[in-house]
Amino acid sequence: MVQQRRESFLGELLRMAEQNRQLSDQVKRMLRTEVSLRASQERLDNQVRLYRQLYELGRRFNAANDIEAILDRVMHFCVYELNFSRCVILVRSQDKPELTVRMADGYYEKRDRQRIHELRLPLDEAALEPVLSRGEQVVCPASCVDASLTALGGKIGMGEYVVVPLGGEPNTPSGLLAVGNGEERVRYFTRIVAEGDALVGLANMAGQATSAIKNVHSYQVMSASEQKYRRLFESSRDAHFISTSNGELLDANQALLDLFGYSREEILTIEVDQHYVHPAERLRFQEELERAGSVRDFEATLETKSGVMMDCLLTSTAEVAADGRPLTYHGIIRDITERKRAERLLADYSKTLEREVSERTQELRATREQAVAANEAKTAFVASMSHEIRTPMNGIIGMTGLLLGTDLSPSQREFAEVIRGSAESLLTLINDILDYTKIESGKLDLELDSFDLRQCIESALDLVATKSEEKQIDLAYFLDKNVPPGIVGDLTRLRQILLNLLSNAVKFTDSGGVLLTVASDQDPGRDGRRGRHLHFAVCDTGIGIPSDRVDRLFQSFSQLDSSTTRKYGGTGLGLAISRRLVNLMGGEIWVESDGIPDQGSVFHFTIPLQPATLEKERSYLTEVQSSLEGKRALIVEHHSASRGILRRLLTTWGLKTRDTKSLAKALEWLQEGETFDVAVLDAPTGGARGSLSATEIQKIHATGIPSILFSSALRRNPDLRKMKFSATLTKPIKPSQLFDALMGVILGDTVSDVHAESQRQKKSVFSGPPLRILLVEDNQVNQKLGLLLLEKLGYRADMAADGLEAVAAVERQPYDVVFMDVQMPELDGLEATRRIRASHAIASRPRIIAMTANAMEGDRERCLDAGMDDYITKPIRQEELASALRRCWEQELL
The missing domain is CATH 3.30.565.10 (Histidine kinase-like ATPase, C-terminal domain)
Known part of the structure; x- marks a missing residue:
């Protein structure tokens, strides 16, 4: 029984103990919950206090009108509210790619203060890349192992820190804010913790400061602009005004006050309408301004305080509301009274001047017409004189040319050459005068x-x-x-x-x-x-x-x-x-x-220089020739210029040359055993030296060297004519002739005497196909000359004395060529050509060649426009006549 009670008691004790344990655990949980709630409440209270501080700080930022004041508040907030031991503000340098310290706090040692204020950070500082290029925070807690971040911390004297952008745009800040603690970590300073309240508050504060800095900067710019505008407004010489749409003046500058004679207080009490002399002008100005939004240079008559009437120019622009209603008008008034008075005087003077100019113009027109008539008369006179002089000159030069082609005694030939030379000189003089006349008249x-x-x-x-x-x-x-x-x-x-x-x-x-x-x-x-x-x-x-x-x-x-x-x-x-x-x-x-x-x-x-491509370019004259390359040439030329030209030409073609001005020196080289493939020779003339030169040339020729002799030496030394040279050339030296002669000598071909050949060509009868020719010429001497020249070329021609006879002759029988004079009685050559062209089909038309003494500017074009095919001027030379005929039968072949 006792045992049972004992066991029951023990069981009760155990239950009570378990209940006590459970109760104790419950009490502990309640205590922990209370602590957590108190911590949360404290953190919440801190956050509320922080946001209240941020709100108050933002209000003060918005009220600030100075950037320095904003930065001071930033520093104070970081050190005393966020509880960081150190704070640094850095800004971009104006002239270098670096950041410099604008403000710093928490550096109490003199050495630390000096070091931080001397700090220069390059813009490419690795640790600052996120904040400078992307606007992101850079956080370096005490546990950071990033080398670039710790290196930056050493430069700014902080063991742990955070950097945020300050000012400018998000991706391009104008400055940076760095806050943190020194390497000695005092326990009551705020620690750098990612996502902590301090960092959130710091970012929020930096954003508000950036906005405030922008606002201050905008305000400063706007204030400066307003001050500048005000200075311009007041200092302008033009009269400026600002008024409402109802005509009430809001502002006026000093120039407007001076213009109208009012004080500032007086003019602001007067409506704009009262200044207009003519109300209708005010109404038209207002309507135009409301319709277009602006008016420029509107003329109106305004009245000053003293009653003086002014002519003015008004320019105005309307400032409108969002719904299009005009709010204010900004305008300018310019006094143009003196200008209008001057314009009236100028208008009166202009009428007088126009009358005088008209009279003077009529006089000048009459004078110009007289001058033009005189110039045309002069041109006609020069053309007429040219024609009249060239006509007999044609006979003189042509006949003397034919005379020189006959067998004459030496004295007769001399007389004939004097006549031809004098005629050629006279023709040159005539041509010079004609050219000068053309140039002076601007017709060339x-x-x-x-x-x-x-x-x-x-x-x-x-x-x-x-x-x-x-x-x-x-x-x-x-x-x-x-x-x-x-x-x-x-x-x-x-x-x-x-x-x-x-x-x-x-x-x-x-x-x-x-x-x-x-x-x-x-x-x-x-x-x-x-x-x-x-x-x-x-x-x-x-x-x-x-x-x-x-x-x-x-x-x-x-x-x-x-x-x-x-x-x-x-x-x-x-x-x-x-x-x-x-x-x-x-x-x-x-x-x-x-x-x-x-x-x-x-x-x-x-x-x-404008280069052109020729149909037949003689490029061989400037290139090395394989058939001449390496050949040796002896050059004897007593003139240094010609000797140098010969040397350069032969060297260009690949020959090896040795040159001298002395024939004796050349003989000395030959006697010493030098060998040459060709010799190019000329010699001085006159007296004993000329005879000696001939002897020396004969000695060189006797050595067997193929020799090219200049024909001038041949003509000056008759003894040399008995010798047979490989070739003779004329002077001046012509590369193409020299090249042909060298190729003939080196390759063993027969080379003709260039000079003699050219003379023979001049004397030879022109060889061309048979042509039926009509010569139209009114001057008897020129008729005879033309027939003789054509006969020399192997042709017979029919004669016509004027244009009418020419037209009739062409109608009677067909002709291949018509040589047509231009200036003739009855019917001139131009009209005769037109009639022939009009009456014949293209296939049966003769080729008409102008043969005229008209050699003025435009004469050739007039002949061709009339239908002529070619044009030659008097005096007519046999070579020109032959060339014209050659062009005729070449055209027939085409």
């Missing part, structure tokens, strides 16, 4: 065609070659290797310029020589224009030109002095015409001379 047009530059130069040299040979002076030319063989330009006018310069050089040179060189360069001309040019230079060893007389050279009808005219003759037109032609071509011309006799002068001119 340049032709643009492709042509062979070397042929142009050689044809000009041929025309002065006879004179240079008579004076026993050297005449040569050289083209630089970079000069294109073909160019585009006016062949005739370029040849005329060259002929003028070469003729003068030969005329004023008594000993030595004349050398023409042509080069191409990219240098700017004397006038500064850049581009590729052809540079021509004519160098002589003549009398020279004193420097004080150079400026007279290119003037019309001007020479160096009267003694020059008496001794050498000439009109003084050649250089003036050359200068005008060069200028027309877009080039320039000048002269260089020291004025020392026998040292001569150099005439230069340049023209723009």
Whole structure:
């Protein structure tokens, strides 16, 4: 029993103990819950306090109008509210890619303060890349092992830290905020924990500060703009005003007050309408402003305080509300009273001036008509005189040419040559005067065609070659290797310029020589224009030109002095015409001379270069030839310029040369055993030296070397004519002739005497197909001359004395060619041509060739426009006549 009670008691004790344990566990759980609730409550209270602080801070940020004040509040909040031991604000440098310290707190040691304020962080600092380029936080807790983050912490003196963007845009902040603790971890400072309340509050505060900084900056910009506008408004000389849409003035600048004579207080009490003299003007101004939103330069009459009426220009723009209603008008008023008064005076003066100008214009028109009539009369007179002079000149030159083709005694030939030379000189003078007249009247047009530059130069040299040979002076030319063989330009006018310069050089040179060189360069001309040019230079060893007389050279009808005219003759037109032609071509011309006799002068001119492709380019003249390469050539030439040209030409073709000016020296080389494949020889002339030269040439020839002799030496030394040379050449040296001669000598072909062959060609009868020819000419001398010239060419011709006879003759029988004079009685050549063309089908029409003394500008075009096929001018030369006939039968073959 006792035992049972005992066991029951023990059981009860155990139940009570279990109940106590359960109760104790329940109490513990309740205690833990209470602690957790208290911690949560404390954290919640801290968060509430933090957001209240952030709210208050944001309110203060918004009230701030200075960036420094905002940054001070940022520093204070981080240190005293967020409880970080250190805080640094860094901003971008204005002139370097780096960040500098703007503010810092928590650096109490002098050394730490100095170090942090001297800190410079480059923008490419690795640890700052996320915050600078993406606007992300950079967090470095005490446990961080990232080397770049810990390195940055060392620079800013923080063992743990966080960096957030401050100011600017999200991806390009203008500054950074770094907060954290020093390496000595004081336990009551806030620890850097990711996602902690402090970091959230820091980010929130930085965002508010950034917005506040932007607002302050915008306010400062707007304030500066407003101040600038106000300064402009007040300092403007124009009268500015701002008014409501009802006409109430809101503001006015000092210029407007001065203009109307009111004080600021007075003018603001007066409506705009009261200033208008004419209310209708105010109404039209208001309607236009409401319709278009702005009005510019509206004229109105306004009244000042003192009652003075002003003419004004009004310009105004409306400021409108979102619904389109006008709110205010901003306008400008300009006083144009004086201008309007001046305009009225000017209008009165203009009427008077118009009347005077009209009268003067009528006078000028009458004067101009008289001048035009006088100029046309002068042109007609020059054309008529040209025709009248060329007609007898045609007979003189043509007949003397025919006379020289007959058997004459030496004295008769001399007389005939004097007649022809005088006639040619007179013709040159006539041509110069005609060219000068064309240039002065502006009627000279340049032709643009492709042509062979070397042929142009050689044809000009041929025309002065006879004179240079008579004076026993050297005449040569050289083209630089970079000069294109073909160019585009006016062949005739370029040849005329060259002929003028070469003729003068030969005329004023008594000993030595004349050398023409042509080069191409990219240098700017004397006038500064850049581009590729052809540079021509004519160098002589003549009398020279004193420097004080150079400026007279290119003037019309001007020479160096009267003694020059008496001794050498000439009109003084050649250089003036050359200068005008060069200028027309877009080039320039000048002269260089020291004025020392026998040292001569150099005439230069340049023209723009436009290369052209020729149908038959002689490229072999500038290339090494396999058949000539390695051959040895002996050059004996007493003129240094020609000797140098021969050396360069032969070297270009691949020959090895040895040259000298002495025949005796050449003999010495041969006697020493030197061998040559060919010899190119010329010799000085005159007296004993000429005879000795002939003997020395004979000795060289006797060695058996194939020799090419210049025909000038042959003509000057009759003894040499008995010898048979491999070839003879004329001067000036022509590369194509020299090349042909060398190829013939080296390859063993027969080479004709170039000079003799050319003479034979001139004297030979023209060989062409049979042609039925009609000659239309009213002058009896020219009739006879034309028939004789055609007879020399192997043709007989029918005659017609005027245009009517020509038309009738063509109607009677068919003709292949009609040589048509232009200026004839009864019916001129132009009208006769038109009638022939109109009455014949194309297949049966004869070729009509103008053969006229009309050589003025436009005469050729008038002939071709009338239906003629070709054009030659008087005086007629046999070669020109033959060329015209050749073109006829070549056209028939086509």
